[in-house]
Amino acid sequence: MPLLIILFISFSVPVSAAPRPKLVVLVALDQFRSDYLTRFENLYLPAAAPGGKIGGFRYLMDKGAYFANTQTAHAPNVTGVGHAAMLTGALPYLHGIVANYWYDQALHEKFYCVQDAEAQTIGGKGGEHTGRSPRTLLVTTVGDELKNALGGKPRVVSIALKDRASILMGGHRADIALWFDEEAKGWTTSSYYLSDKQLPSWLVDWNKSEYLGKKVPEQWQLLLPEKQYWLSTPMTPEMIGDGRGLGKKFPHSIAGRLAPFLTSPWANAFTFDTALRAVSALKLGSGAATDLLAISLSAFDAAGHNYGPLSHEMQDMALRTDRMLSDFLNSLSHQIPGGMSDVVVVFTADHGVQPNPLLAAKLGLPGEAYHSADLADKGNVRLRALFGFDDSEKPIASVFEDNVAFDHALFQKRGKDAGEAARALASWLRSQPSIAAAYSRGDLLEGRVPPTEVARRLARSVHPERSGDVVFSMRPGYLGMDNHGYGGTEHESATVLDASIPLIFVGKPFKPGRYADMASLSDLAPTLSSVLGIIAPSGSEGHVLAKALRAAAQ
Structure with a gap:
């Protein structure tokens, strides 16, 4: 094991002597950069809102142990990798989720990170990835170890619009992981969790509730007077993505349409309300053992890709979600027998985001957009020149989320050394103005990289079977825009x-x-495990944040 990885490891043992909480709630926001809390702080509800209500983000910031200088330690920074890290405390080289997709050499195609041919989607159509489960996750989660420690009595539930977010938070022993199926227009899960392949009755009823028609407005308008949005930057239409039908300026039309709704703040309220239904139906927080509820709000990512972090839309998304979080916490406090005194809330995000490249160019900031197909074409030209492949041959099989996967069958057929080609391609990539770092998988696995933080993050994230032959990270401002055209923005880099x-x-x-x-x-994960008095998850490498613990929990 490379020294740089050994030095990163710290082990956590259970040390809590205090009573365990009745319920742990993880609230994760998908694509919520840390400065969203501080930029808009003065516009959020106070920690104690009017009428004695619990506030939203400021309640967490003022009443909690708030680590404002937190970063991920891996790459790429995408949904699957970030959600896998949250409750495992592990890095991709151990937990195995190296990207949202990776290239499967045996199948000769991309493999989705929670794909499982042995599982069936229940109550939904499933779309591109019919079978889903956590079997690709190679380590345990806090929920798994909580069940292991307490005789299987804790209930573990995870909920997100995105399947990978829900599944990877829930872990292997979750009672149920729920996600939203757009084709079926309802919440669904997998036969991995429910052997009878039947959705629970409370969820069937909830799917029939016509939430979109009854609780979602016709338009998304600004919550506050426009002068309060001086913190955000006006953008021209070409800087913005397609908005999934929301349009490019306020007011944004929802008008009962599913895709715009799922990209709007009300999708976050929908997720919170679904979580409250689960708490009530499953009586979470009411038993003898600690239960775990993991929630991820996916609408930030859907809107963020289209409008970007400096937009009026993302400011308004944050302000509205602040109020929705307050409503959720107040409702939760009335459902748990001991109220919030018996609840631990953990708040985080899976990754940040970079400014829209067209806006950045207007502001004179470095960077530009690129498409991975362009990188693959140029890489193939380079490899043909260096290793004698024919013009019709494509030695690069796939470029996915800052990974380059070769066609190993072609290399074997032509008697070419894939490792040598990977080092050559990585060297060429490092010479490109858009690339911050690029290394062959072999060099990363063996620790032959410089002592930079970006290189360390790449080394912590490489898996011998799932990572590409070359792994790279773009320079700040340079974004792969495959899924969003040149409008909107992206996130992936280290x-x-x-x-x-x-x-x-x-x-x-x-x-x-x-x-x-x-x-x-x-x-x-190790910090939460410590206060719960359980062993940290099997791949955990983080540190217990001991400064934030009261004496009784140390």
Whole structure:
């Protein structure tokens, strides 16, 4: 094992002597950069809202142990990798989720990170990836170890619009992981969790509730007067993505349409309301053992890709979600027998995001957009010139999320050394103005990389079977825009804008305060495990954030 990985490892053992909470709630936001909390802080509800209500983000910031300088420790910074890290405390070289997709050499095609041919989607149509499960996750989660420690009695439930977010938070022993199936227009799950292949009755009823028609407005309008949005930057139409039918300026029309709804703030309210239904139906937080509820809000990512972090839309998304979070916490406090005093809330995100490249260009910031097909074409030309492949041959099989996978069958047929070609291609990539770092998989696995933070993050994230032959990271501002055209924005790199996330722990075991210490997303799982008095997950490599623990929890 490379020295740089050994040095990163710290082990966590259970040390809690305090009573366990009745319920742990993880609230994760998909594509919520850390500065969303501080930029808009003065516009959020106060920690104690009018009428004695619990506030939203400021309640977490003021009442919790708030690590404002938190980053992910891996790459690429995408949904699957980030959600896998949250409750495992592990890095991709161990947990195995190296990207949302990777290239399967045996199948000669991309493989989805929670794909499982042995599982069946229940209550939904499933779309491109019919079978889903956590079997590709190679380590345990906090929920798994909580069940292991307490005789299987804890209930573990995860909920997100995205299947990979829900499944990877829930882990192997989750009672149920729910996600939203757009084709079926309802919440669904997998036969992996429900052997009878029947959705629970409470969920069937919820799917029939006509939420979109009854609780979602016809238009998404600004919550506050327009002058309050001076923190955001006006953009021209070409800087914005297609918005999934929302349009490019306020007011945005929803008008009962599913795709615009799922890209709007009300998709976050929908997810919170589904979580409250689960709490009520399953009586989470009411038993003798600690239960775990993991929630991810996916609408931030859907809207963020189209409008970008500096937009009026993302400011309004944050402001509205602040109020929705307050409603959720207040409702939750009335459902749990001991109220919020018996609840631990953990708040984080899977990754950050970079500014829209066309906006960045207008502002004079470095960077530009590219498409992976262009990189593959240029890489194939380079490899043909260096290794004698014919013009009709494509030695690069796939470029996926800052990975380049070769066609190994072609290399074997032509008697070419894929390892030598990977080092040559990585060297060429490093000479490109858009590339911050690029290394062959072999060099990363053996630790032959410079002592830079970007290189360390790539080395922590490479898996011998799932990663590409070459792994790279773009320079700040240079974005692969395959899924979003040249309007909108992206996130993937190992650099700070994509890696910066919030991390807050709220509850009896934690000392409220704003901590300036650098923290990692990988610290979440061992810290939470410590206060629960259980062993950390099997691949955990983060540190227990001991400064934030009260004496009784140390």
